[in-house]
Amino acid sequence: MYQKDFNEGLAHLTANEYLVLAGTFHGVHAITSKISPAGTSFLVECDYFYSINVSFLITGTKFLILADPTHPNIDLVLRRTYDVYSDYVMKNPFYTPEMPIRSELFDINIVKLIKQVGS
Amino acid sequence: MGSNNAGTASATTSMNGQPDGDSGGSSSSPAHSAVANNHLASHHSTASQLTSATSMFSDSRLVNIEEESKLVYGVVRTLRNLVNKLSGNQDGFISYRTSTYKLHYYETQTGLKFVINTDPSTESLRPVLRQIYTNFYVEYIVKNPLAPVGHPGGEGVNNEYFKAAVDKFVKNLSAFD
Numbered sequence: 001m002y003q004k005d006f007n008e009g010l011a012h013l014t015a016n017e018y019l020v021l022a023g024t025f026h027g028v029h030a031i032t033s034k035i036s037p038a039g040t041s042f043l044v045e046c047d048y049f050y051s052i053n054v055s056f057l058i059t060g061t062k063f064l065i066l067a068d069p070t071h072p073n074i075d076l077v078l079r080r081t082y083d084v085y086s087d088y089v090m091k092n093p094f095y096t097p098e099m100p101i102r103s104e105l106f107d108i109n110i111v112k113l114i115k116q117v118g119s
Numbered sequence: 120m121g122s123n124n125a126g127t128a129s130a131t132t133s134m135n136g137q138p139d140g141d142s143g144g145s146s147s148s149p150a151h152s153a154v155a156n157n158h159l160a161s162h163h164s165t166a167s168q169l170t171s172a173t174s175m176f177s178d179s180r181l182v183n184i185e186e187e188s189k190l191v192y193g194v195v196r197t198l199r200n201l202v203n204k205l206s207g208n209q210d211g212f213i214s215y216r217t218s219t220y221k222l223h224y225y226e227t228q229t230g231l232k233f234v235i236n237t238d239p240s241t242e243s244l245r246p247v248l249r250q251i252y253t254n255f256y257v258e259y260i261v262k263n264p265l266a267p268v269g270h271p272g273g274e275g276v277n278n279e280y281f282k283a284a285v286d287k288f289v290k291n292l293s294a295f296d
Protein backbone atom coordinates (compact mmCIF):
# COMPACT_ATOMS: atom_id res chain seq x y z
CA MET A 1 0.00 0.00 0.00
CA TYR A 2 1.08 3.51 -0.73
CA GLN A 3 -0.60 6.67 0.45
CA LYS A 4 0.25 10.30 -0.04
CA ASP A 5 -1.48 13.61 0.72
CA PHE A 6 -1.18 16.36 -1.83
CA ASN A 7 -3.47 18.89 -0.34
CA GLU A 8 -4.82 19.97 3.02
CA GLY A 9 -8.47 19.68 3.81
CA LEU A 10 -9.20 16.09 4.66
CA ALA A 11 -8.92 14.65 8.11
CA HIS A 12 -5.52 13.17 8.66
CA LEU A 13 -5.44 9.54 9.65
CA THR A 14 -2.69 7.23 10.77
CA ALA A 15 -1.12 4.70 8.44
CA ASN A 16 -2.97 1.97 10.24
CA GLU A 17 -6.31 3.60 9.68
CA TYR A 18 -5.57 3.91 6.01
CA LEU A 19 -4.81 0.22 5.93
CA VAL A 20 -8.16 -0.50 7.55
CA LEU A 21 -9.95 1.76 5.08
CA ALA A 22 -8.20 0.11 2.17
CA GLY A 23 -9.29 -3.26 3.49
CA THR A 24 -12.85 -2.05 3.87
CA PHE A 25 -12.78 -0.79 0.36
CA HIS A 26 -11.70 -4.13 -0.94
CA GLY A 27 -14.70 -5.73 0.74
CA VAL A 28 -17.10 -3.11 -0.49
CA HIS A 29 -15.96 -3.60 -4.02
CA ALA A 30 -16.42 -7.34 -3.74
CA ILE A 31 -20.01 -6.81 -2.63
CA THR A 32 -20.85 -4.16 -5.19
CA SER A 33 -19.84 -6.53 -7.91
CA LYS A 34 -22.17 -9.08 -6.42
CA ILE A 35 -25.13 -6.70 -6.55
CA SER A 36 -24.43 -6.16 -10.19
CA PRO A 37 -21.20 -7.03 -11.93
CA ALA A 38 -18.85 -4.12 -11.49
CA GLY A 39 -16.40 -3.30 -14.16
CA THR A 40 -13.09 -1.57 -14.03
CA SER A 41 -14.12 1.73 -12.59
CA PHE A 42 -15.73 2.84 -9.40
CA LEU A 43 -16.62 6.26 -8.14
CA VAL A 44 -18.00 7.30 -4.80
CA GLU A 45 -19.50 10.73 -4.61
CA CYS A 46 -19.40 12.05 -1.13
CA ASP A 47 -20.34 15.52 -0.07
CA TYR A 48 -19.89 18.02 -2.73
CA PHE A 49 -16.29 18.52 -1.73
CA TYR A 50 -14.63 15.42 -2.94
CA SER A 51 -15.16 12.09 -4.55
CA ILE A 52 -13.30 8.84 -4.42
CA ASN A 53 -12.19 7.57 -7.78
CA VAL A 54 -10.91 4.09 -8.15
CA SER A 55 -9.56 2.07 -10.98
CA PHE A 56 -9.01 -1.64 -10.85
CA LEU A 57 -6.45 -3.66 -12.65
CA ILE A 58 -6.82 -7.26 -13.59
CA THR A 59 -4.06 -8.04 -11.14
CA GLY A 60 -6.13 -6.66 -8.28
CA THR A 61 -4.10 -3.53 -7.77
CA LYS A 62 -6.30 -0.56 -6.97
CA PHE A 63 -5.61 3.13 -7.32
CA LEU A 64 -7.72 5.51 -5.29
CA ILE A 65 -7.79 9.23 -5.76
CA LEU A 66 -9.73 11.59 -3.55
CA ALA A 67 -10.43 14.61 -5.68
CA ASP A 68 -12.74 17.48 -6.30
CA PRO A 69 -15.89 16.06 -7.93
CA THR A 70 -15.79 18.73 -10.61
CA HIS A 71 -12.38 17.67 -11.83
CA PRO A 72 -12.82 16.99 -15.53
CA ASN A 73 -10.45 14.17 -16.16
CA ILE A 74 -9.81 11.93 -13.22
CA ASP A 75 -9.77 8.82 -15.38
CA LEU A 76 -6.79 10.16 -17.21
CA VAL A 77 -5.00 10.88 -13.95
CA LEU A 78 -5.65 7.33 -12.84
CA ARG A 79 -4.28 5.99 -16.07
CA ARG A 80 -1.19 8.16 -15.79
CA THR A 81 -0.76 6.98 -12.21
CA TYR A 82 -0.71 3.49 -13.55
CA ASP A 83 1.96 4.47 -16.04
CA VAL A 84 4.10 5.90 -13.28
CA TYR A 85 3.46 2.85 -11.17
CA SER A 86 4.49 0.45 -13.87
CA ASP A 87 7.55 2.50 -14.75
CA TYR A 88 8.97 3.13 -11.31
CA VAL A 89 7.59 0.32 -9.18
CA MET A 90 7.05 -2.70 -11.35
CA LYS A 91 10.21 -2.18 -13.36
CA ASN A 92 12.24 -1.76 -10.22
CA PRO A 93 14.15 -5.01 -9.67
CA PHE A 94 14.45 -4.35 -5.94
CA TYR A 95 10.74 -4.07 -5.35
CA THR A 96 9.02 -7.01 -3.66
CA PRO A 97 5.39 -7.40 -4.72
CA GLU A 98 2.71 -6.75 -2.08
CA MET A 99 5.13 -4.71 -0.02
CA PRO A 100 4.84 -1.00 0.76
CA ILE A 101 6.27 1.13 -2.00
CA ARG A 102 9.44 2.92 -1.00
CA SER A 103 10.80 4.35 -4.15
CA GLU A 104 12.07 7.88 -4.38
CA LEU A 105 11.58 8.06 -8.12
CA PHE A 106 7.98 6.98 -7.77
CA ASP A 107 7.43 9.70 -5.17
CA ILE A 108 8.96 12.34 -7.35
CA ASN A 109 7.04 11.36 -10.42
CA ILE A 110 3.72 11.09 -8.66
CA VAL A 111 4.14 14.58 -7.25
CA LYS A 112 5.09 15.80 -10.69
CA LEU A 113 2.00 14.21 -12.20
CA ILE A 114 -0.33 15.66 -9.59
CA LYS A 115 1.19 19.12 -9.98
CA GLN A 116 0.73 18.86 -13.71
CA VAL A 117 -2.95 17.98 -13.58
CA GLY A 118 -3.63 20.24 -10.64
CA SER A 119 -2.53 23.41 -12.35
CA MET B 120 -43.77 -1.80 -18.90
CA GLY B 121 -41.90 -5.04 -18.61
CA SER B 122 -40.11 -4.44 -21.83
CA ASN B 123 -39.44 -0.77 -21.58
CA ASN B 124 -37.43 1.10 -24.12
CA ALA B 125 -34.01 -0.45 -23.91
CA GLY B 126 -33.91 0.23 -20.21
CA THR B 127 -31.55 3.14 -20.38
CA ALA B 128 -32.43 4.40 -16.98
CA SER B 129 -33.53 2.84 -13.80
CA ALA B 130 -32.30 -0.47 -14.89
CA THR B 131 -31.02 -2.38 -12.01
CA THR B 132 -30.26 -5.78 -13.25
CA SER B 133 -31.56 -7.88 -10.50
CA MET B 134 -34.08 -10.55 -9.97
CA ASN B 135 -36.58 -9.47 -7.43
CA GLY B 136 -38.25 -12.79 -7.24
CA GLN B 137 -41.70 -11.38 -7.63
CA PRO B 138 -43.99 -13.36 -9.86
CA ASP B 139 -45.34 -10.33 -11.72
CA GLY B 140 -42.44 -9.06 -13.69
CA ASP B 141 -44.03 -5.72 -14.49
CA SER B 142 -44.69 -4.54 -10.99
CA GLY B 143 -41.05 -3.74 -10.52
CA GLY B 144 -42.11 -1.51 -7.69
CA SER B 145 -40.37 -1.17 -4.45
CA SER B 146 -39.91 -3.51 -1.69
CA SER B 147 -38.03 -2.67 1.33
CA SER B 148 -36.77 -4.75 4.07
CA PRO B 149 -34.79 -4.15 7.17
CA ALA B 150 -31.36 -5.47 6.71
CA HIS B 151 -30.42 -5.30 10.29
CA SER B 152 -32.97 -6.23 12.83
CA ALA B 153 -30.82 -4.94 15.67
CA VAL B 154 -31.15 -1.42 14.41
CA ALA B 155 -34.82 -0.82 14.60
CA ASN B 156 -35.04 2.37 12.69
CA ASN B 157 -32.64 1.71 9.90
CA HIS B 158 -34.05 0.03 6.91
CA LEU B 159 -33.55 0.07 3.24
CA ALA B 160 -35.99 0.82 0.58
CA SER B 161 -34.50 -0.50 -2.56
CA HIS B 162 -36.12 -0.28 -5.91
CA HIS B 163 -36.04 -2.74 -8.62
CA SER B 164 -37.19 -1.99 -12.05
CA THR B 165 -37.13 -5.04 -14.10
CA ALA B 166 -35.74 -4.23 -17.48
CA SER B 167 -35.19 -6.03 -20.67
CA GLN B 168 -31.47 -6.02 -20.06
CA LEU B 169 -32.02 -8.41 -17.26
CA THR B 170 -31.75 -11.56 -19.26
CA SER B 171 -28.45 -10.69 -20.81
CA ALA B 172 -26.91 -9.72 -17.51
CA THR B 173 -28.11 -12.80 -15.72
CA SER B 174 -27.03 -15.17 -18.39
CA MET B 175 -23.51 -13.81 -18.24
CA PHE B 176 -23.19 -14.20 -14.52
CA SER B 177 -25.66 -16.93 -14.02
CA ASP B 178 -24.52 -18.34 -10.71
CA SER B 179 -23.39 -15.39 -8.69
CA ARG B 180 -26.06 -13.04 -9.98
CA LEU B 181 -29.09 -14.88 -8.77
CA VAL B 182 -29.35 -13.46 -5.31
CA ASN B 183 -32.87 -12.96 -4.09
CA ILE B 184 -34.25 -9.70 -2.81
CA GLU B 185 -33.68 -10.56 0.84
CA GLU B 186 -30.05 -11.36 0.22
CA GLU B 187 -29.60 -8.33 -1.90
CA SER B 188 -31.04 -5.87 0.59
CA LYS B 189 -28.64 -7.20 3.16
CA LEU B 190 -25.74 -6.75 0.80
CA VAL B 191 -26.85 -3.27 -0.16
CA TYR B 192 -27.31 -2.32 3.46
CA GLY B 193 -23.84 -3.54 4.30
CA VAL B 194 -22.21 -1.72 1.42
CA VAL B 195 -24.03 1.50 2.07
CA ARG B 196 -23.27 1.45 5.74
CA THR B 197 -19.58 0.70 5.30
CA LEU B 198 -19.20 3.30 2.60
CA ARG B 199 -20.99 5.89 4.68
CA ASN B 200 -18.72 5.21 7.63
CA LEU B 201 -15.67 5.29 5.41
CA VAL B 202 -16.64 8.58 3.84
CA ASN B 203 -17.50 10.15 7.16
CA LYS B 204 -14.22 9.06 8.57
CA LEU B 205 -12.28 10.55 5.70
CA SER B 206 -14.07 13.86 5.59
CA GLY B 207 -14.82 14.13 9.28
CA ASN B 208 -18.40 15.34 8.91
CA GLN B 209 -21.76 13.65 8.79
CA ASP B 210 -23.97 12.97 5.83
CA GLY B 211 -21.20 12.89 3.30
CA PHE B 212 -22.10 9.91 1.18
CA ILE B 213 -24.19 10.70 -1.89
CA SER B 214 -23.84 7.95 -4.42
CA TYR B 215 -21.47 5.49 -5.91
CA ARG B 216 -21.05 4.45 -9.48
CA THR B 217 -19.48 1.49 -11.16
CA SER B 218 -19.23 0.98 -14.88
CA THR B 219 -22.52 -0.93 -14.86
CA TYR B 220 -24.78 0.89 -12.44
CA LYS B 221 -25.13 3.79 -10.08
CA LEU B 222 -26.50 3.66 -6.57
CA HIS B 223 -28.08 6.82 -5.19
CA TYR B 224 -28.30 7.21 -1.49
CA TYR B 225 -30.37 9.39 0.77
CA GLU B 226 -30.49 9.28 4.52
CA THR B 227 -32.96 11.10 6.70
CA GLN B 228 -32.13 12.68 10.03
CA THR B 229 -33.67 9.72 11.78
CA GLY B 230 -31.38 7.28 10.03
CA LEU B 231 -33.77 5.92 7.44
CA LYS B 232 -31.87 5.02 4.33
CA PHE B 233 -33.26 5.22 0.84
CA VAL B 234 -31.47 3.67 -2.07
CA ILE B 235 -32.16 3.53 -5.78
CA ASN B 236 -30.10 1.82 -8.46
CA THR B 237 -29.99 3.25 -11.93
CA ASP B 238 -28.04 3.40 -15.12
CA PRO B 239 -24.59 4.94 -14.47
CA SER B 240 -25.25 8.00 -16.61
CA THR B 241 -28.24 9.18 -14.58
CA GLU B 242 -27.88 12.47 -12.74
CA SER B 243 -28.35 12.62 -9.00
CA LEU B 244 -31.67 11.22 -7.81
CA ARG B 245 -31.38 12.39 -4.24
CA PRO B 246 -34.28 14.83 -4.63
CA VAL B 247 -36.35 11.94 -5.89
CA LEU B 248 -35.48 9.82 -2.88
CA ARG B 249 -36.31 12.73 -0.66
CA GLN B 250 -39.68 13.04 -2.35
CA ILE B 251 -40.30 9.36 -1.84
CA TYR B 252 -39.64 9.87 1.82
CA THR B 253 -41.76 12.98 2.31
CA ASN B 254 -44.58 12.20 -0.09
CA PHE B 255 -44.95 8.48 0.29
CA TYR B 256 -43.12 7.13 3.30
CA VAL B 257 -44.43 9.78 5.65
CA GLU B 258 -47.90 9.68 4.12
CA TYR B 259 -48.43 5.96 3.92
CA ILE B 260 -46.23 4.50 6.59
CA VAL B 261 -45.66 7.07 9.28
CA LYS B 262 -49.21 8.39 9.22
CA ASN B 263 -50.69 4.93 9.14
CA PRO B 264 -51.82 4.00 12.65
CA LEU B 265 -51.80 0.31 11.74
CA ALA B 266 -48.22 0.24 10.51
CA PRO B 267 -45.87 -1.49 12.91
CA VAL B 268 -43.36 0.71 14.67
CA GLY B 269 -39.88 -0.02 13.47
CA HIS B 270 -39.48 -3.30 11.70
CA PRO B 271 -39.96 -6.10 14.20
CA GLY B 272 -38.71 -9.49 13.18
CA GLY B 273 -36.98 -8.15 10.12
CA GLU B 274 -40.19 -7.41 8.31
CA GLY B 275 -40.04 -4.84 5.55
CA VAL B 276 -42.39 -2.08 4.59
CA ASN B 277 -45.35 -4.02 3.35
CA ASN B 278 -47.94 -1.51 2.37
CA GLU B 279 -49.84 -1.76 -0.87
CA TYR B 280 -50.48 1.97 -1.14
CA PHE B 281 -46.86 2.78 -0.57
CA LYS B 282 -45.70 0.24 -3.11
CA ALA B 283 -48.18 1.36 -5.72
CA ALA B 284 -47.47 5.03 -5.23
CA VAL B 285 -43.71 4.61 -5.38
CA ASP B 286 -44.01 2.35 -8.38
CA LYS B 287 -46.06 4.91 -10.26
CA PHE B 288 -43.82 7.75 -9.19
CA VAL B 289 -40.62 6.05 -10.30
CA LYS B 290 -42.10 5.01 -13.61
CA ASN B 291 -43.07 8.60 -14.32
CA LEU B 292 -39.59 9.93 -13.72
CA SER B 293 -37.79 11.39 -16.69
CA ALA B 294 -34.85 9.16 -15.85
CA PHE B 295 -36.96 6.08 -16.38
CA ASP B 296 -37.60 6.62 -20.08
